[in-house]
Amino acid sequence: KLTLSFFSLTVWLTQNRCLNYAINHVLRGTLIDNNINDVNVKQEQIEEYQSLRLDLWDMPGSTSSTCITHQVFLSPRAIYLLVFDLTKDLDQPADWNEELTNLDHLSFIMHSVYCYSANINQGRIQDEELNIERLSPPIIIIGTHRNSFSSPTKKIIVENKMAEIRAMISTKPYCKHVVEPYFTIDTQHPDNLDFEQINQLKRLIEEVALGESYMDEEIPTRWLQFENDLNRLKTQQDNFYASLDQICEIARTQNICSSDELKTLLDFYHDLGVIVYFGNTQDMFLKNTLILRPQKLIQLIKRLVYNDNMENENDDGIIDERTFENLCQPFIEQKQSLLALLKKFDLLCERISSSPTTKPTTICKQYYVPGCIRKTYNEKILTEKDEQSVVFYYLFDEYFPESLFHQILVRTIKWTQSNNVPSPKLYYRRGKFILDDQHLLILTASPMIYARMKVQIIRNNSNINNNNNTMNTTTTTTNNNNNNNNKNQDEINPQLADPTIVAKVRKFLESLLNEIKSTWMRRLTFQCKVVCPCGKICDLHKTPYCSNNSCLHFLNLDHCLSNPIVECSFRRVPTNQYRSWFPKLTTTRVVPIIDILYDQKSMNHFFEDSNLPGWIRSTAKLLSTSEININLNKSSSENRTWIILAKKLGYQQSVIDQFSLSRNPSLQLITDWIVRTGNSSLAVDMLFATMKQIGRDDLVEIILRERETQYPLPSVFISYQWDIQDEVKELRNFLELVGFTCWMDMGQIGGGELLYEKIDHGIRNAKVLICCITPMYIVSNMCQRELILADMLKKPIVPVMFESTPWPPIGAASLILSQLTYVDLK
Numbered sequence: 001k002l003t004l005s006f007f008s009l010t011v012w013l014t015q016n017r018c019l020n021y022a023i024n025h026v027l028r029g030t031l032i033d034n035n036i037n038d039v040n041v042k043q044e045q046i047e048e049y050q051s052l053r054l055d056l057w058d059m060p061g062s063t064s065s066t067c068i069t070h071q072v073f074l075s076p077r078a079i080y081l082l083v084f085d086l087t088k089d090l091d092q093p094a095d096w097n098e099e100l101t102n103l104d105h106l107s108f109i110m111h112s113v114y115c116y117s118a119n120i121n122q123g124r125i126q127d128e129e130l131n132i133e134r135l136s137p138p139i140i141i142i143g144t145h146r147n148s149f150s151s152p153t154k155k156i157i158v159e160n161k162m163a164e165i166r167a168m169i170s171t172k173p174y175c176k177h178v179v180e181p182y183f184t185i186d187t188q189h190p191d192n193l194d195f196e197q198i199n200q201l202k203r204l205i206e207e208v209a210l211g212e213s214y215m216d217e218e219i220p221t222r223w224l225q226f227e228n229d230l231n232r233l234k235t236q237q238d239n240f241y242a243s244l245d246q247i248c249e250i251a252r253t254q255n256i257c258s259s260d261e262l263k264t265l266l267d268f269y270h271d272l273g274v275i276v277y278f279g280n281t282q283d284m285f286l287k288n289t290l291i292l293r294p295q296k297l298i299q300l301i302k303r304l305v306y307n308d309n310m311e312n313e314n315d316d317g318i319i320d321e322r323t324f325e326n327l328c329q330p331f332i333e334q335k336q337s338l339l340a341l342l343k344k345f346d347l348l349c350e351r352i353s354s355s356p357t358t359k360p361t362t363i364c365k366q367y368y369v370p371g372c373i374r375k376t377y378n379e380k381i382l383t384e385k386d387e388q389s390v391v392f393y394y395l396f397d398e399y400f401p402e403s404l405f406h407q408i409l410v411r412t413i414k415w416t417q418s419n420n421v422p423s424p425k426l427y428y429r430r431g432k433f434i435l436d437d438q439h440l441l442i443l444t445a446s447p448m449i450y451a452r453m454k455v456q457i458i459r460n461n462s463n464i465n466n467n468n469n470t471m472n473t474t475t476t477t478t479n480n481n482n483n484n485n486n487k488n489q490d491e492i493n494p495q496l497a498d499p500t501i502v503a504k505v506r507k508f509l510e511s512l513l514n515e516i517k518s519t520w521m522r523r524l525t526f527q528c529k530v531v532c533p534c535g536k537i538c539d540l541h542k543t544p545y546c547s548n549n550s551c552l553h554f555l556n557l558d559h560c561l562s563n564p565i566v567e568c569s570f571r572r573v574p575t576n577q578y579r580s581w582f583p584k585l586t587t588t589r590v591v592p593i594i595d596i597l598y599d600q601k602s603m604n605h606f607f608e609d610s611n612l613p614g615w616i617r618s619t620a621k622l623l624s625t626s627e628i629n630i631n632l633n634k635s636s637s638e639n640r641t642w643i644i645l646a647k648k649l650g651y652q653q654s655v656i657d658q659f660s661l662s663r664n665p666s667l668q669l670i671t672d673w674i675v676r677t678g679n680s681s682l683a684v685d686m687l688f689a690t691m692k693q694i695g696r697d698d699l700v701e702i703i704l705r706e707r708e709t710q711y712p713l714p715s716v717f718i719s720y721q722w723d724i725q726d727e728v729k730e731l732r733n734f735l736e737l738v739g740f741t742c743w744m745d746m747g748q749i750g751g752g753e754l755l756y757e758k759i760d761h762g763i764r765n766a767k768v769l770i771c772c773i774t775p776m777y778i779v780s781n782m783c784q785r786e787l788i789l790a791d792m793l794k795k796p797i798v799p800v801m802f803e804s805t806p807w808p809p810i811g812a813a814s815l816i817l818s819q820l821t822y823v824d825l826k
Contacts, residue, residue, distance in 0.1 A: 054209070055273060073294060074117035077214055077271045078137050079205060082109055086143040086184065090164055099447045103168060108448075110139055111399040114174035115521045135176040138208050140183070141165065142201070146194070147186035158184050173397075173523070179208055222254045223265055227274070229253065233292065240293040240300075241334055247290055266290070278344065289337045300338065303327055305347045305371040317373040317426035318351060321364035346407035347371060352417045368413050370406040373428050390457040390497045390581050392557055394509070397525040400451035404516070404524075405429065405443075408453070411512050412443065439501050450549050457497040457505055499583045506582075507722045514781050529554035530578055536570040612671070619703050620667035641696060642666040648690050649673060685761060714743040717766035717795075719786045721777040724802050728772050731800070731825075763789050768796045773822060774803040784812050791816045801826050 057073070090103040100108060117137055141162075149157050162182050169175050181204075185197050209215065229250045233242060251262050266277040276291035291297050304327050328335050342348045351366040396404075409431045413424055416433045425432040429445040435457075442456040506528065517524040531552055535544040538551035546552075559566050560575040561582060567573070623642040646656050646669050659665040659672075670687070677683035688700050716735060720728045732742045743762040763769060769790040777783050790797055799822035801807075808818035 057273060073273060073298065074113060075271050075273050076117050076137055077212075078117065078273070079208055080113050080137060080139045081142055082106065082139055083142045083144060085145050086158060086161060087145045087148050090161060097448065099449050103164065104449060106165065107168060107172060108399070108401075110169070110172070110174045110177065112401070113137065113139060114177060115399060115523045134179070135174075136212055137177065138179045138212075139174070139177045140179050140201070140204065140208070143182070143184045144187055146184045147189045147191065179204065219268070222256060223268075226251060226254045226256060226265065227269070230269075230275070230292070240291060240296040240331065241337060242290050242292050244288040244290065289334075289340075297341075300328075300331070301342070301345075301347070304338070305342060305369050314372060315374050315427075317368055317370050318366050319369055319372060320366050324367060346410040349410050349414050349417075351423060353423075368410065368424075368426060370409045370426055370431075371403075373426060375428055388458065388496070390502050392455050392506075392528055392530045393554065394453045394455065394513070394526050395529055395554065396451045396453070397527075398451050400445070400448065400453065402429070402445070402448070404521070405445040405453065407516060408443065408509075408512060412441075412508075415508060416441075435501060435505070439497055441505060446549055455505065455509065457502055459497045496581065499581060502581050503583055504722070504725070511722055511776075511780065511782075515779060518779075518781050528557045530557050530560060531555075532568045532570075532573060533577075534568050534570040534573055536568075612667075615703055616670055616674075617667065619699070620664060620670055622699050622702065623666035623669075624664065641694070641699075642669055644694050645669065645690060648694055649687075685764065714741040714762065714765070715767040716740050716742045717762045717769045717786075717790070718742055718744040718772065719769055719777075719783055719790075720744065720772035721774055721780050721783055723776045724772060724774055727802055731770075731772070759786065760789070763795065764793060766795060768798060770798045770800055771817070773799050773801045773805050773809070773817075775805050778805060778809045778811060778813050787813055787816050798823065 057078075059073075084102070084106060088102045091101050094100045094102050094105040097105070143158070143162065146154070146158055162184065166182070169178050181200075183197050183201050185201075186194050230247075233246070233250065247266070248262065251257075251265070256262055256265065263279050266275065266279060269275050270277045273294060276294050276297060279287060304324070324339075325332055325335060328338060331338065339348075348367045348369045351368055409426065412431065412433055416424055416435065419436070421434045421436065424434070431443045433441040433443070435441050438460050440458045440460060442454075442458070444454040444456070446452045446454065510528070513524065513526055532555045533545075536553070537544050538546040538548070540546075540551055541548060553568065555566055555568060555573065557578065560578040563575060564579075565572050565574055620642075623645065624640070642665060643656060643660075646659065649669075651659075651669075659668045662668045673687060674683045677686065688703070691697075691700050718728060718732060728744060732744055735742050743766060745759060745762075763786065769786070771777070771783070771787060787797070797816065797820060799817050799820055801822045801824045803826055807822065808814045
């Protein structure tokens with residue numbers, strides 16, 4: 001075995017002219033030989049340096065098409081050099097995208113490394129000198145053209161620019177990926193300082209590389225022989241691909257016979273960027289095809305699916321099969337493999353006719369390719385008014401590349417086309433999708449600087465559509481004036497979209513984003529929000545209800561759905577209008593545990609004992625009459641169960657003393673705890689869990705039996721993925737007809753605390769969990785979490801097969817389900 005001592009070095013250039021003497025001299029020259037002669041290098045390090053090897057990747061950052069390949073080629077086993085031109089004003093618009101400044105562009109590139117290449121569970125390196133924890137992969141900042149400034153002010157200008165970049169980085173989530181120091185080099189007119197900086201950069205690259213955790217790994221020497229044979233295969237054939245059979249034949253010649261070792265080897269070289277291999281996919285084309293020349297694949301992808309290529313640029317995002325074949329040259333034999341790759345990356349999908357009886361207008365297939373849409377806005381499509389729509393946003397924490405929006409569009413096209421509805425319409429940064437006969441979905445990406453996506457759901461009403469334009473204009477003007485002058489948040493518009501449709505759309509989008517997060521962008525963060533209707537006067541335009549992108553402020557949608565009133569920085573906002581968008585909750589505990597009465601003068605809460613649930617009164621009685629002898633030195637009163645429980649729940653002694661003065665201290669404790677912690681089933685579950693911690697399981701069992709007689713809990717928890725909701729509803733109806741009460745999260749959307757609490761409560765109180773198996777269920781993070789929780793709680797699990805799925809399933813679910821027998825309903 002050999003110690004692993006090679007890695008990928010990715011040079012990211014914000015300007016093409018930066019790639020000149022310095023980068024070639026530093027990176028394409030011998031990093032090692034120069035440093036072996038350095039007197040500061042210890043003798044024992046020489047062997048390490050001599051075995052250090054790198055692969056150099058040049059990734060220009062000045063075009064939008066580079067974003068599309070991030071999901072494939074940003075490796076965690078790499079060091080990233082971010083090279084930029086110091087002569088560019090950091091506050092001026094970037095050359096490739098005027099929506100971003102040059103400083104924003106630098107941040108965008110580092111955000112890409114953070115989201116796509118970082119491994120969340122690994123790559124933490126302790127920097128002992130700086131006493132900080134650094135994240136892997138590392139990013140090194142390099143500014144060029146330092147000597148382009150006049151001598152008297154050169155040092156100050158360069159230091160100020162670097163200080164501005166450093167200040168910006170310090171506030172970003174990727175800050176721990178960036179390695180100090182930053183470098184400034186002039187490559188056109190180098191002086192002694194430039195050569196010194198170059199040598200420092202060499203040493204830093206070596207030190208950082210040898211400090212990476214994977215450098216201590218060992219690999220079999222036969223892997224290196226395999227790589228040599230692989231390189232010979234590249235030179236022998238012109239194709240950029242190879243079949244898995246060819247690779248297996250090469251592996252056998254090097255005594256690599258185990259399928260597990262071969263998969264590990266191929267995954268390893270995939271991480272290094274030597275090949276592209278997807279062994280975990282279910283797509284047979286991808287599983288049996290290896291990309292030998294990743295750079296050639298990049299060129300093909302950019303040519304096929306991005307609007308930088310004038311040959312396929314259009315206004316509707318549709319290309320036909322003939323055009324696709326022309327763009328595939330000279331690799332037309334691998335058309336199917338290319339299609340499978342592009343579908344795997346969600347870069348395109350086939351256009352399907354909305355009606356099987358309709359004769360196709362063309363004899364060749366057509367494909368939706370969002371990336372090839374011409375970068376122009378069509379003003380005719382920007383006519384939908386928010387007043388008659390359900391509108392919410394997804395905010396992406398300062399990073400929302402166009403490639404991610406294209407993935408969302410492609411998956412939404414697949415979703416809507418499966419419902420046999422008219423074909424969607426694509427525009428630049430916008431997509432229109434017909435959901436059914438009455439509903440229209442519009443997805444719009446805001447300019448990149450805002451990093452958000454607008455979701456608009458519209459109900460088509462024939463009566464409204466048949467009105468004349470004058471009436472529409474008058475009505476719209478009146479509505480706008482009313483909204484600006486006096487917005488009534490409690491008013492519910494009867495023309496809004498069906499709540500079940502809104503819930504279905506949101507669940508689809510959040511499932512989609514979570515799947516992209518687990519597959520490609522491990523650090524993708526997003527929140528679902530609504531525009532705050534508070535009417536605060538904006539600072540920029542001095543107008544209320546300003547709709548300018550830079551003036552909008554938002555409320556968290558989950559908070560609005562969980563609370564009747566929320567607060568923004570300006571005023572309190574009623575949430576009835578947002579709650580009316582979604583179906584009413586239909587699971588148990590939709591009402592508070594305790595009916596609270598208020599003193600209108602003091603607004604303090606109080607209760608009438610007769611209105612309290614019977615199990616609460618019984619619990620209070622049991623607590624007040626029982627003791628725990630945990631300390632014989634204390635008085636009997638201090639050993640009372642309710643006092644010990646209060647301390648365990650975190651109550652201060654002064655509050656406990658106040659409880660003891662009441663007529664029924666135990667009842668006062670229970671009611672206070674439930675109300676203070678949300679007046680929900682979660683508060684009750686925490687109360688029971690704490691009682692178990694102090695050793696009173698007997699009380700918990702008695703209370704639960706009495707509670708179940710008053711409030712029967714669902715005995716069956718149904719775990720399912722959104723794609724088969726209609727079929728699952730039929731299963732639920734059947735089970736309830738034969739006497740089983742069921743829990744399923746139909747209509748309860750989002751990843752907020754409210755939904756998580758209800759899922760936890762449903763699983764904990766269920767007698768059995770039914771998991772509805774489909775391929776989408778197996779890859780869903782949320783469904784896997786439900787399975788894991790049920791398994792930890794030792795709940796019986798019954799798998800029900802709704803769609804053909806490999807058994808035992810692949811992934812984390814197999815650890816739980818492989819030992820079980822499934823019910824086949826497919």
